[in-house]
Amino acid sequence: MSATTPSSQSPVDVLVVGGGLIGLVTAWRAARAGLSVTVVAERLGGPSASTVAAGMLTPATEASFGEEELMRLCVRSRDRFPGFVAELEQDSGASAGYRAEGTLQVAFDADDMARLGHLGDLRESLGLATQRLTGRECRRLEPMLAPSVRGGYLADGDHSVDPRALLQALRAAAERRGTVGVRDRVHRLVVEDGRARGVVLDSGGEITAGQVVLAAGVDTPSIAGIPEGVVPPLRPVKGQLLRLRTPEGEPPLVTRTVRGLVKGSPVYLVPRDSGEIVLGATQEEQGFDTRLTAGGLWEVLRDAHALVPGVSELEVAETCVGLRPGSPDNEPLLGPTAVPGLHLAAGHFRHGVLLTPVTGDAMARALTTGALPDYARRFAATRVTGGRAAVADGGPIEGGDQWT
Amino acid sequence: MSATTPSSQSPVDVLVVGGGLIGLVTAWRAARAGLSVTVVAERLGGPSASTVAAGMLTPATEASFGEEELMRLCVRSRDRFPGFVAELEQDSGASAGYRAEGTLQVAFDADDMARLGHLGDLRESLGLATQRLTGRECRRLEPMLAPSVRGGYLADGDHSVDPRALLQALRAAAERRGTVGVRDRVHRLVVEDGRARGVVLDSGGEITAGQVVLAAGVDTPSIAGIPEGVVPPLRPVKGQLLRLRTPEGEPPLVTRTVRGLVKGSPVYLVPRDSGEIVLGATQEEQGFDTRLTAGGLWEVLRDAHALVPGVSELEVAETCVGLRPGSPDNEPLLGPTAVPGLHLAAGHFRHGVLLTPVTGDAMARALTTGALPDYARRFAATRVTGGRAAVADGGPIEGGDQWT
Numbered sequence: 001m002s003a004t005t006p007s008s009q010s011p012v013d014v015l016v017v018g019g020g021l022i023g024l025v026t027a028w029r030a031a032r033a034g035l036s037v038t039v040v041a042e043r044l045g046g047p048s049a050s051t052v053a054a055g056m057l058t059p060a061t062e063a064s065f066g067e068e069e070l071m072r073l074c075v076r077s078r079d080r081f082p083g084f085v086a087e088l089e090q091d092s093g094a095s096a097g098y099r100a101e102g103t104l105q106v107a108f109d110a111d112d113m114a115r116l117g118h119l120g121d122l123r124e125s126l127g128l129a130t131q132r133l134t135g136r137e138c139r140r141l142e143p144m145l146a147p148s149v150r151g152g153y154l155a156d157g158d159h160s161v162d163p164r165a166l167l168q169a170l171r172a173a174a175e176r177r178g179t180v181g182v183r184d185r186v187h188r189l190v191v192e193d194g195r196a197r198g199v200v201l202d203s204g205g206e207i208t209a210g211q212v213v214l215a216a217g218v219d220t221p222s223i224a225g226i227p228e229g230v231v232p233p234l235r236p237v238k239g240q241l242l243r244l245r246t247p248e249g250e251p252p253l254v255t256r257t258v259r260g261l262v263k264g265s266p267v268y269l270v271p272r273d274s275g276e277i278v279l280g281a282t283q284e285e286q287g288f289d290t291r292l293t294a295g296g297l298w299e300v301l302r303d304a305h306a307l308v309p310g311v312s313e314l315e316v317a318e319t320c321v322g323l324r325p326g327s328p329d330n331e332p333l334l335g336p337t338a339v340p341g342l343h344l345a346a347g348h349f350r351h352g353v354l355l356t357p358v359t360g361d362a363m364a365r366a367l368t369t370g371a372l373p374d375y376a377r378r379f380a381a382t383r384v385t386g387g388r389a390a391v392a393d394g395g396p397i398e399g400g401d402q403w404t
Numbered sequence: 405m406s407a408t409t410p411s412s413q414s415p416v417d418v419l420v421v422g423g424g425l426i427g428l429v430t431a432w433r434a435a436r437a438g439l440s441v442t443v444v445a446e447r448l449g450g451p452s453a454s455t456v457a458a459g460m461l462t463p464a465t466e467a468s469f470g471e472e473e474l475m476r477l478c479v480r481s482r483d484r485f486p487g488f489v490a491e492l493e494q495d496s497g498a499s500a501g502y503r504a505e506g507t508l509q510v511a512f513d514a515d516d517m518a519r520l521g522h523l524g525d526l527r528e529s530l531g532l533a534t535q536r537l538t539g540r541e542c543r544r545l546e547p548m549l550a551p552s553v554r555g556g557y558l559a560d561g562d563h564s565v566d567p568r569a570l571l572q573a574l575r576a577a578a579e580r581r582g583t584v585g586v587r588d589r590v591h592r593l594v595v596e597d598g599r600a601r602g603v604v605l606d607s608g609g610e611i612t613a614g615q616v617v618l619a620a621g622v623d624t625p626s627i628a629g630i631p632e633g634v635v636p637p638l639r640p641v642k643g644q645l646l647r648l649r650t651p652e653g654e655p656p657l658v659t660r661t662v663r664g665l666v667k668g669s670p671v672y673l674v675p676r677d678s679g680e681i682v683l684g685a686t687q688e689e690q691g692f693d694t695r696l697t698a699g700g701l702w703e704v705l706r707d708a709h710a711l712v713p714g715v716s717e718l719e720v721a722e723t724c725v726g727l728r729p730g731s732p733d734n735e736p737l738l739g740p741t742a743v744p745g746l747h748l749a750a751g752h753f754r755h756g757v758l759l760t761p762v763t764g765d766a767m768a769r770a771l772t773t774g775a776l777p778d779y780a781r782r783f784a785a786t787r788v789t790g791g792r793a794a795v796a797d798g799g800p801i802e803g804g805d806q807w808t
Contacts, residue, residue: 244698279698294648294683295716298705301698312699316723 012036014367015198015209017186017223019043020050021163021352022345023215024170025360026367028091031177033364038180038207040199041216045171049217050163052241052322053353054270054278055097056257057081058158060128061105062350063119069378070331071126074351076375077358081159084357088166091173097162097272101256105130106138106145106152108306112261113150120153130155144253144310152260160257160270163353170356182207188225189214189342196342199225211367215345217352218288218325230337230385234347236323238284240296244314246275253277253310260307267303269311276317279304283324283350290321324349333381334359335366343367344381416440418771419602419613421590421627422620423447424454425567425756426749428574429764430617430771432495435581437768442584442611444603445620449575453621453756454567456645456726458674458682459501460661461485461758462562464532465509467523473782474735475530478755480779481762485563488761492570495577501566501676505660509534510542510549510556512710516665517554524557534559548657548714556664564661564674567757574760586611593618593629593746600745603629615771619749621756622692622729634741634789638751640727642688644700648718650679657681657714664711671707673715680721683708687754694725728753737785738763739770747771748785 016027019041027039056062059074085098107113123130130153138152139145175181185202189212198208214220218236246252252271259268270278282296297319304311327333327347332355336343345363348355362376372380420431423445431443460466463478489502511517527534534557542556543549579585589606593616602612618624622640650656656675663672674682686700701723708715731737731751736759740747749767752759766780776784 242698291719293716294646294705294708294718294720297701297720298709298716301702301705304698305702312697312702314698315695316698316701319720319723 011198011208011210012038013210014213015040015207016213016215017199018215018217019045020048020217021167021170021356022348022359024167024174025356026213026215026345026363027179028170028174028177029360029364030367031174031179033368035367036178038182038209039174040182040184040186040201040207042183042185044181044183045167049322049324049352050167052239052320053163054241054268054280055161055163055353056268056270057160057354058103058155058257059354060123060130060155060158061103061153061259063123063126063128065122068126073358073375073379074354075126075128077355078157080357088169088173091176092169094169094172095165096169097165098159099273100159102154102156103158103257103259104138104141104152104154106258106260106307107150108148108260108262109150112264115261116153142254142258144308146307146309149307158257161353162272166353166356186223189223191225191227191339195340211341211343213343213345213363217346218323220325220346227339230339230342232333232344232346232381232385233328234325236288237326237349238286238289239281239322239324240292240300241278241280241320242297242300242316243318243320244277244279244311245317246277246314253308253314258308262303262306265299265303267300267307269304269308277314279311288323290323292319292321328384332359332379333384334362334376334379335372335381336370337381337385344385415602415612415614416442417614418617419444419611420617420619421603422618423449424452424621425571425574425760426752426763427619428571428578429760430619430749430767431583432574432578432581433764433768434771435578435583437772439771440582442586442613443578444586444588444590444605444611446587446589448585448587449571453726453728454571456643456724457567457757458645458672458684459565459567459757460672460674461564462507462559462661463758464527464534464559464562465507465557465663467527467530467532469526472530477762477779477783478758479530479532481759482561484761492573492577495580496573498573498576499569500573501569502563503677504563506558506560507562507661507663508542508545508556508558510662510664510711511554512552512664512666514554516668519665520557546658546662548712550711550713553711562661565757566676570760590627593627595629595631595743598744600743615745615747617747617749617767621750622727624729624750631743634743634746636737636748636750636785636789637732638729640692641730641753642690642693643685643726643728644696644704645682645684645724646701646704646720647722647724648681648683648715649721650681650718657712657718662712666707666710669703669707671704671711673708673712681718683715692727694727696723696725732788736763736783737788738766738780738783739776739785740774741785741789748789
């Protein structure tokens with residue numbers, strides 16, 4: 001099952017660089033597929049875009065024009081979630097914080113309602129049926145909505161997960177499946193004879209592997225040693241969020257994910273079983289800027305307050321800033337690159353949590369067979385980083401020559 | 405000079421309970437007056453209302469109807485500030501963060517301008533001349549003001565201080581003048597034969613003193629052992645603030661304190677030499693609630709953004725919640741109580757920083773002579789806690805009988 005690496009002494013089959021959701025799901029699924037796996041990350045399961053994310057699994061209410069193919073992948077991943085979570089909870093013994101209450105998307109004013117209406121047509125074309133509701137019907141579902149809310153759409157199939165719980169469950173599951181975690185920084189990728197062989201660590205150690213997966217989010221491009229032309233062109237897209245706390249014993253402010261448009265500005269409230277409500281999020285093209293700003297907080301609070309005024313009463317438990325990894329076409333970069341033995345699993349932009357299950361599945365397939373499954377082929381890393389994409393579903397990698 | 409306390413072995417002249425601005429200024433001024441002083445506080449110079457406060461010294465732009473007498477005390481304290489700071493910086497060797505740029509008070513809309521106009525008449529009657537400015541004149545002084553700002557008033561004599569720097573300077577000055585600091589909680593006040601004798605500490609130790617000053621802000625009423633009827637009826641008035649950071653090398657967003665009304669809601673921006681800008685503040689009657697709330701942040705950010713939109717770009721360095729100690733008439737409680745040897749210096753509400761110099765002067769006078777100076781007599785603690793106020797300015801305390 002494992003790719004061969006003639007040069008190293010006791011190599012692992014797969015080395016994953018990155019300790020967020022994408023890195024850990026790749027590790028876990030590869031380990032489940034029978035590969036020996038090591039994960040390297042400075043913060044294994046620690047702070048990252050994964051721990052900042054709200055965890056909406058909402059392709060129906062996320063759909064926007066020009067992203068139809070990506071949305072199909074998102075729908076596949078959303079539909080995979082219940083089975084994925086069942087497997088994960090069995091392997092990890094931990095809850096992934098999955099909630100299946102559906103999502104209510106609401107409009108603040110008539111213009112916002114018109115915008116949501118246009119997207120409703122798109123959703124139908126994608127097979128994502130949603131139910132149009134009047135303002136009164138919205139308030140019947142979520143009584144804390146502002147009286148001014150004009151109407152909305154109910155998406156029964158759009159759910160949520162707690163990314164922090166998901167991350168810890170993935171880490172536990174990967175460990176129980178024999179994955180080795182190494183807390184360290186990658187000093188550089190080792191490429192010999194045109195093939196990825198492993199990494200040298202900051203501590204001086206070296207890990208040799210048959211295949212290497214780079215899954216370090218926005219930090220992926222800065223890993224030293226990636227051959228020119230294969231460095232994934234990812235940009236950070238800043239998001240600022242708040243986490244609010246419901247007072248002990250009080251009912252939750254909203255019972256399902258409530259998202260909406262407020263004069264064209266998107267905002268969401270995602271409730272957790274713990275009473276936490278995540279408010280988000282800004283979307284800012286600012287480079288590697290992780291400053292919490294007055295304007296970011298203000299924008300999120302303003303819009304959340306417009307939809308659900310009661311947020312004002314809640315305690316701010318946490319403010320968060322994360323950097324989403326955006327690729328040139330805002331779609332993920334998956335699977336083999338032009339460098340034999342080197343894979344990417346990065347560039348998930350705003351959809352990293354939602355795409356966790358299909359990414360795990362697709363990467364395990366690529367690592368065991370050498371090629372991405374059909375449904376993921378559009379998202380092959382090679383479309384951006386160059387080189388030939390795998391053409392057959394299921395053909396094993398026998399060496400580097402196939403990709404050079 | 406010191407009051408006599410027959411029962412204890414090596415008593416100090418004055419024991420101050422409280423490590424905020426009011427406690428430390430009382431200690432320092434008493435020590436300067438030749439008394440031996442000990443200060444007890446859980447957090448000596450640590451987090452308190454003093455470290456949350458923005459530090460506006462702005463009676464002219466603070467003046468409101470019904471508070472004329474308090475405003476006169478505030479003006480006296482403001483005018484005392486330069487000399488006070490000079491003495492403090494000499495005694496402490498540290499900067500108190502005093503800035504004398506004046507304050508610009510602006511109106512967001514015509515209604516706000518009308519409200520400021522009424523207060524302008526009041527200011528004139530208090531001798532607090534301010535200069536009325538058009539919107540354009542305001543923007544000439546502070547170019548980052550929103551184009552919509554309607555006009556305002558310039559108060560050249562309203563300055564600012566950095567309360568955190570002031571607090572550390574007071575602590576250093578008190579220490580250099582021989583004051584002993586004890587980091588502990590007061591278990592209870594000791595009253596024997598109707599006279600305050602000192603305190604028992606949580607650690608079990610005991611401090612005996614000729615006179616005891618309770619200056620623990622909102623915590624003052626909960627000190628055990630205060631005789632019934634003398635417990636000061638203070639309530640906490642919650643304030644939420646933000647501290648923003650100016651990027652290195654960039655000019656400050658405002659060059660002087662800018663405060664204003666936005667649709668009737670007051671807000672201020674206080675700049676520091678470090679580039680920090682303090683935004684504040686809510687005023688909430690919520691009991692002992694120190695939760696940072698979404699609504700509190702939103703209100704301050706909304707109003708600050710309306711006056712100076714550029715705040716949005718700045719990093720949020722800190723969010724703060726403090727509890728102002730409010731007395732029944734919102735005026736401070738100073739000097740001797742009905743219990744011989746027991747003084748109060750509390751209830752400074754929104755004016756603790758501004759009133760620091762006169763409080764220090766007045767308390768030192770009360771501790772050395774037994775009576776408050778004329779200008780502070782209106783604020784005698786006895787007006788609220790009962791008992792006879794000192795009638796003569798300068799008569800020394802010879803025993804408890806005078807107050808029983």
